[in-house]
Amino acid sequence: GESVGLHLPTLSVQEGDNSIINCAYSNSASDYFIWYKQESGKGPQFIIDIRSNMDKRQGQRVTVLLNKTVKHLSLQIAATQPGDSAVYFCAENPTNFGNEKLTFGTGTRLTIIP
């Protein structure tokens, strides 16, 4: 039969609070990292990216932090809204020549509680 396999890490946050989603990446040679948001039935949607020569980048309500020492990436979402409820994936580009292919993490399901 069909496997269920829905054992994503989950995070529930009260509307209006800040959320932090973490990701550990595997390849120390990766030089480009992206966070994607995926809503049910849709493809991944770009949120924010960061290159390895930076340790922080900010967008609108989102901030990505990169710690190359421990190969850790985090996504901070400020003042969360119901529309932020989705699965969030980090992705890494394990080459030095741009985004020919990405390696995605498992994902975290974020639920915003009204």
Added chain:
Amino acid sequence: DTGVSQDPRHKITKRGQNVTFRCDPISEHNRLYWYRQTLGQGPEFLTYFQNEAQLEKSRLLSDRFSAERPKGSFSTLEIQRTEQGDSAMYLCASSYFNSGYTFGSGTRLTVV
């Protein structure tokens, strides 16, 4: 241009049948990618094209899978002799060289 389009959105097929999916990228994008996503997992890279040239294929792409991009615009992904393990969401994305990917909404394949 409304983004990356994939057709069909859903496909149910019997085991052993062949299926073909289509992807229309953003018109000025020269790179096109195929990924597969199973329930609860992140997308996994299958293959990518730069213009009409297929430049990389994953080991996930068995010989039952073939992808084409004949004129450097739309692409097709064909799966021959489908198996239940092929059930997944097949995602297409496009980019212009090193710009960020734009994903389509995917084709969900169910093999019964």
